Amino acid sequence: MPFRSGFVSIIGRPNAGKSTLLNALVGEKIAIVTHKPQTTRNRIQGIVTVPKKGQIVLVDTPGVHKPDKTLNKRMMQEVYDALEGCDLLLYIHDVTHKFEKEDEYTLSLVKKTGQPVMLLLNKIDLIAKPKLLEIITQFSTLHDFKEIIPISAAKGSGLDILRKKVLQSLPVGPHYFPDDQITDQPERFLAAEIIREQVLVCAHQEVPYATTVMVEQWEEKRSLTKIAAAIFVERDGQKAIIIGRGGESLKRIGTNARRELEKILNTKVFLELFVKVQAGWRDSRHFVDQLDWHRQLEELSTSLIPDRDAINPKGHVPGGRRKH
Numbered sequence: 001m002p003f004r005s006g007f008v009s010i011i012g013r014p015n016a017g018k019s020t021l022l023n024a025l026v027g028e029k030i031a032i033v034t035h036k037p038q039t040t041r042n043r044i045q046g047i048v049t050v051p052k053k054g055q056i057v058l059v060d061t062p063g064v065h066k067p068d069k070t071l072n073k074r075m076m077q078e079v080y081d082a083l084e085g086c087d088l089l090l091y092i093h094d095v096t097h098k099f100e101k102e103d104e105y106t107l108s109l110v111k112k113t114g115q116p117v118m119l120l121l122n123k124i125d126l127i128a129k130p131k132l133l134e135i136i137t138q139f140s141t142l143h144d145f146k147e148i149i150p151i152s153a154a155k156g157s158g159l160d161i162l163r164k165k166v167l168q169s170l171p172v173g174p175h176y177f178p179d180d181q182i183t184d185q186p187e188r189f190l191a192a193e194i195i196r197e198q199v200l201v202c203a204h205q206e207v208p209y210a211t212t213v214m215v216e217q218w219e220e221k222r223s224l225t226k227i228a229a230a231i232f233v234e235r236d237g238q239k240a241i242i243i244g245r246g247g248e249s250l251k252r253i254g255t256n257a258r259r260e261l262e263k264i265l266n267t268k269v270f271l272e273l274f275v276k277v278q279a280g281w282r283d284s285r286h287f288v289d290q291l292d293w294h295r296q297l298e299e300l301s302t303s304l305i306p307d308r309d310a311i312n313p314k315g316h317v318p319g320g321r322r323k324h
């Protein structure tokens with residue numbers, strides 16, 4: 001049997017379940033997931049290798065939304081980039097939500113590419129079967145989808161058939177990545193995301209959206225990973241919320257993130273967090289540019305940071321994470 005491979009972009013509105021699906025298909029947590037919309041800000045690839053059969057390079061994207069700030073415009077650019085040059089699109093829709101104007105827009109972006117599209121009706125664990133049949137009928141009039149597959153990314157239902165159908169539809173191709181590689185995103189950047197995930201969980205209203213995280217130091221020594229990271233917010237009041245009374249909130253964010261990182265990295269983790277105010281960073285092109293992990297990676301490997309020698313190569317080689 002020929003080896004099949006290709007790039008498959010996952011497109012959908014915020015909260016549709018794109019990152020949950022990516023993690024489920026890859027079999028490990030490589031993207032953060034919360035109940036808050038617009039959790040994902042950067043494009044990341046998840047790699048699924050089926051021995052002797054093929055390799056699916058999944059591309060997770062931010063949710064399609066109307067951009068207002070520079071940050072959101074950059075997020076939408078990640079979506080447009082992912083729509084171009086892929087072999088297949090997975091358009092994911094949350095069945096607990098009505099099809100609205102924003103869905104129409106998302107679907108129009110998908111259609112415009114002229115690429116084959118599989119429709120994934122997600123969160124079927126939350127609705128009754130007759131309702132699902134109604135939704136399938138409704139969607140089949142909207143586009144000539146290559147497949148319509150009901151799934152529950154969270155419960156794992158429908159994923160075997162999805163994996164099979166995706167693989168079948170890919171062209172005969174090469175191994176794009178080594179078989180044990182699961183993502184293109186190095187651990188250093190996943191760590192920043194895991195910390196941001198805890199901010200999303202612990203803080204409310206505007207604060208999580210005004211927050212970003214950058215790992216400033218990363219050092220691996222035998223079975224210990226030392227990480228220092230900055231949590232950026234836009235205003236002093238937001239900084240006070242993140243720190244909390246007597247430092248309670250920051251302590252909780254740090255403890256939860258450290259526990260999660262120890263599981264993922266398979267080492268002990270020493271995590272230091274600093275909260276910094278960067279006024280209006282979401283509208284600063286320069287700052288938003290700096291947040292792009294692909295760009296940070298480039299800078300790290302061209303030695304722009306002073307502690308470069310202290311960074312274990314595993315933390316920043318372009319190769320990304322392997323299976324532990």
Ligand SMILES: Nc1nc2c(ncn2[C@@H]2O[C@H](COP(=O)(O)OP(=O)(O)OP(=O)(O)O)[C@@H](O)[C@H]2O)c(=O)[nH]1
Nearest residue numbers: 015016017018019020035038039040063152153154
């Ligand atoms: N019940 C149920 N919940 C799900 C399912 N898939 C995802 N969720 C939940 O939906 C919420 C959003 O999931 P994400 O995977 O972060 O969604 P996303 O599309 O990546 O969201 P953005 O980052 O905002 O674009 C989380 O609370 C998930 O746990 C599912 O199949 N069933």
